[in-house]
Amino acid sequence: MQPKNKLTDESSQLPNERSSEGAPVIEDGTEAEEVPRRGYINRGAIGFASPDEALQQSVSEALFADAVLGKTNLSVRVASGVVMLEGSMPSRADKARAVELTAQIPGVVKVDDRLSVAAPG
Numbered sequence: 805m806q807p808k809n810k811l812t813d814e815s816s817q818l819p820n821e822r823s824s825e826g827a828p829v830i831e832d833g834t835e836a837e838e839v840p841r842r843g844y845i846n847r848g849a850i851g852f853a854s855p856d857e858a859l860q861q862s863v864s865e866a867l868f869a870d871a872v873l874g875k876t877n878l879s880v881r882v883a884s885g886v887v888m889l890e891g892s893m894p895s896r897a898d899k900a901r902a903v904e905l906t907a908q909i910p911g912v913v914k915v916d917d918r919l920s921v922a923a924p925g
Contacts (some may be wrong), residue, residue, distance in 0.1 A: 885913030
């Protein structure tokens with residue numbers, strides 16, 4: 805008698821039905837991708853290779869959603885939760901707003917402000 809293979813036993817219980825997108829469907833109609841799996845390790849937001857990439861996306865979206873900041877030449881980089889802002893702002897108030905908005909985003913450890921203020925004229 806062969807020893808039981810846990811992986812084979814569990815895979816035989818997987819659903820055979822598929823949704824229109826090709827995802828396995830569980831009895832209640834839920835796609836299998838929506839259901840947490842045993843042994844799953846959370847590796848951050850879906851579609852991002854690292855938490856820093858997800859944080860960079862969050863910061864960029866918040867800054868570019870702002871009516872004034874969204875029109876500026878602003879660069880966002882993230883390393884270990886530290887957000888570096890680079891670029892030129894139209895005014896000191898806009899520069900302060902960019903730093904303040906960034907600092908309020910969950911996951912930001914520190915804001916490295918490398919923004920400059922454009923000379924008038």
